[in-house]
Amino acid sequence: MLSKTNRRLSLPGLTVGSVIPDIEIPLMWIFFPGVYDHLLLHSLIGVVTVGTALAVIVTKLLYPPIISFFFCLEYNEVKEACRITPILILSCMLGALFHVLVDIPMHPFNPVFWPWIDPREIVGPVVLFFAEGGNIALGFTIANTLFTAVMTVLGSIILAMNFGDGIWKRLWIGNSDISEGQYEPA
Numbered sequence: 727m728l729s730k731t732n733r734r735l736s737l738p739g740l741t742v743g744s745v746i747p748d749i750e751i752p753l754m755w756i757f758f759p760g761v762y763d764h765l766l767l768h769s770l771i772g773v774v775t776v777g778t779a780l781a782v783i784v785t786k787l788l789y790p791p792i793i794s795f796f797f798c799l800e801y802n803e804v805k806e807a808c809r810i811t812p813i814l815i816l817s818c819m820l821g822a823l824f825h826v827l828v829d830i831p832m833h834p835f836n837p838v839f840w841p842w843i844d845p846r847e848i849v850g851p852v853v854l855f856f857a858e859g860g861n862i863a864l865g866f867t868i869a870n871t872l873f874t875a876v877m878t879v880l881g882s883i884i885l886a887m888n889f890g891d892g893i894w895k896r897l898w899i900g901n902s903d904i905s906e907g908q909y910e911p912a
């Protein structure tokens with residue numbers, strides 16, 4: 727979606743960046759059970775440092791073999807789209823940032839300004855809206871369900887809009903005939 731607004735951004739970078747923050751959740755469960763399940767990678771400071779670095783590494787090393795294998799795409803073509811460039815790094819960062827911003831309304835605590843602002847002080851407005859009688863857990867459950875429903879609908883629309891020949895190429899590599907530095911005529 728983001729890459730549609732600016733075709734010069736890297737679709738693989740945006741895609742990997744937008745899922746990277748959640749890889750900390752299982753790690754937090756294992757290493758810091760009972761505290762927060764998201765922290766560093768859901769903070770602005772974490773996104774622009776560790777999050778972006780991780781996303782770049784995953785895009786470069788894991789994206790080409792995994793995506794070309796599962797979606798029967800030309801390995802070298804995916805690899806070429808995952809070359810490390812300033813645009814790819816920026817795309818990884820924007821993807822992760824987008825994830826963190828979308829998470830905020832839907833979560834009962836948000837480490838976006840961690841370590842300066844306690845995550846518990848930032849309660850998502852959608853959670854509060856559905857927190858009947860101050861029941862934050864209920865608010866979170868409803869917000870989460872709603873979010874999943876919206877994402878499923880959006881995902882289906884994107885799939886339907888791209889349906890046809892080359893769908894996986896469009897969805898995983900993006901518009902590859904626009905190479906770096908070239909503008910698409912309006």
Ligand SMILES: [Zn+2]
Nearest residue numbers: 747748825829
């Ligand atoms: Zn998240």
